[in-house]
Amino acid sequence: MNNTTILNTFRFIVLVFFQVTVFNNIHFFGFVTPYPYILFILLYPLNTNRHLFLIFSFLLGLILDIFNNSGGVHTTACITLAFVRENLLKMAFGYSYEFHMMRITDKFSSELVTYVVTSVLIHHTLLISLEVFNFNFILEILLRIVTSSAFTIILIFLIIGLIKSPRK
Amino acid sequence: MQQIIYFITKNSTKLLFLLLLVVSLYLTVQTHSYHQSQMLHSANFVSGTIYEKTNSITEYLHLKDENNRLAEENAKMKQILYNSQLIIDSTFAVNPEIRFAQDYKLFNAKIIKNSYFKKENYLTIKGGKVNGIKKDMGVINSKGVIGIVENVSKNYATVQSILNTHTKIGAKVSNTNHFGTITWDGKNAGYVQLMDIPKLAALRKGDSIVTGGISTIFPENVPVGLVDKVFTSKNSNFYTISVRLFNDMTNISSVYLIEHVHIKEITELEEQTVSDE
Numbered sequence: 001m002n003n004t005t006i007l008n009t010f011r012f013i014v015l016v017f018f019q020v021t022v023f024n025n026i027h028f029f030g031f032v033t034p035y036p037y038i039l040f041i042l043l044y045p046l047n048t049n050r051h052l053f054l055i056f057s058f059l060l061g062l063i064l065d066i067f068n069n070s071g072g073v074h075t076t077a078c079i080t081l082a083f084v085r086e087n088l089l090k091m092a093f094g095y096s097y098e099f100h101m102m103r104i105t106d107k108f109s110s111e112l113v114t115y116v117v118t119s120v121l122i123h124h125t126l127l128i129s130l131e132v133f134n135f136n137f138i139l140e141i142l143l144r145i146v147t148s149s150a151f152t153i154i155l156i157f158l159i160i161g162l163i164k165s166p167r168k
Numbered sequence: 169m170q171q172i173i174y175f176i177t178k179n180s181t182k183l184l185f186l187l188l189l190v191v192s193l194y195l196t197v198q199t200h201s202y203h204q205s206q207m208l209h210s211a212n213f214v215s216g217t218i219y220e221k222t223n224s225i226t227e228y229l230h231l232k233d234e235n236n237r238l239a240e241e242n243a244k245m246k247q248i249l250y251n252s253q254l255i256i257d258s259t260f261a262v263n264p265e266i267r268f269a270q271d272y273k274l275f276n277a278k279i280i281k282n283s284y285f286k287k288e289n290y291l292t293i294k295g296g297k298v299n300g301i302k303k304d305m306g307v308i309n310s311k312g313v314i315g316i317v318e319n320v321s322k323n324y325a326t327v328q329s330i331l332n333t334h335t336k337i338g339a340k341v342s343n344t345n346h347f348g349t350i351t352w353d354g355k356n357a358g359y360v361q362l363m364d365i366p367k368l369a370a371l372r373k374g375d376s377i378v379t380g381g382i383s384t385i386f387p388e389n390v391p392v393g394l395v396d397k398v399f400t401s402k403n404s405n406f407y408t409i410s411v412r413l414f415n416d417m418t419n420i421s422s423v424y425l426i427e428h429v430h431i432k433e434i435t436e437l438e439e440q441t442v443s444d445e
Binding site: 027 | 180181184189192196197200212218283286288326354357
């Protein structure tokens, strides 16, 4: 048990708790719900065991599905995001990722924005289209993906801003 | 053989991902298919306790509405009581030989998690096997139908809401015998659709729709809603009716569960009849 493990366990529990008790109950205009719990996947340590990472993401999704009575939609979205995260990091951060020279939340850079926005879009597209699972509602699906993603992105940046270790 | 092992170790992450993906897609498809209970649901100890705790905080916000609703219901009950032909007082001894037909048993429970903006909505209630709650019991409140019990654990149960695209409830136009089926198109949480009412039925906006009493889940004449719009199609002999629910499904807290006492006898009889054919 080192610091990273404790921090990640803590993050997991806190994010799930707030997602279930607070964010799941927000329905702006009746359909816009943020899912900032994916911050766990986004901020997971960079150079770790990928199998464990996949399994943790699976568990994260599964717990949310149990709470939401939604079968496996969160699980599918979470493990897909966890699986493609490495490629997203490469795409967004380029060299500094490959040489492990950075922390994700070092500073608010355009790289961080690209990383968060693409991740949230991938997750929400899968989540919402699987949840509705009906082509008759294609417009509603698109509307919900765009609005919920925007809401989640704003929340994620707010949370990153809050938890970022203060600089000297 | 060596190459297979080499392949597996080389692609282990991908294989693990595929395995997990298959599991999660299976769970997803399973919930979207009709006539199948969910494998994972919020009627378990952990999520039930968390929802119960959060509900005990938020329920204060609705206490006023809930009080009004209970008072209204009490008034209605009193009205029935005082107008009933059977006057109950000390001078009137009810013949003990007269046994009223007791077909239905009612339980009360509290909603601890409500959902209404999805296409397949489920509610979680406090009350499970310990309280005598069983699968396929009808769930109502004083204003009307809410749903049908889907999964039951020891202390909690999940309810398939009337706002679920899989839900089908037998209903009829009040005071007639035109039967149809209530379904939900997944669009507006205040309205459900009544299908299969023949065009012969005389309908007017504002007619009330009640449960049909054909199934063993709901008794007859439980209110559902009011006729809002009637759609006709040249290709069919049936109306599609948009029904405005009496209940505001976004704001409900106490419910009653209905058990048909003879449900076992009825289902056994029906099964026997089918197997005889």
